[in-house]
Amino acid sequence: MLLIVDPNHWLDADGNLPEEPRLRRRVLRVARFIEYGGPLPEGSLRETLVECNRRPHRKACPGLMWVRKEPDDSIVAFCMICKQDEMVIHSWQETLWAEGMMEPILERELPALH
Ligand SMILES: [Zn+2]
Structure with missing residues (x-):
């Protein structure tokens, strides 16, 4: 069954993940797809390191998930x-993961963040 996902339904006012473990796992999966797919140009796709969780014929699918950016900007x-x-993920553009992986931080600059 194809899920239509608006991640904002599950995020708090600051855009953070929910704490309840089961929901948190599900939303993290969505967040990973946004991180991989958000920066993609329209009509392009890439493989992720997120495992497929389907079990066709009761055997775990060995596939890795792909993300594709649609003409309407959904992922x-x-x-x-x-x-x-x-x-299909929409309304992801304002989430914390929309720009892809975070920029590198120099270790010596880290204490300044605390
Ligand atoms: Zn699969």
């Missing part, structure tokens, strides 16, 4: 191996 997460679309 589709899908598996090339079992050929399943897992979710």
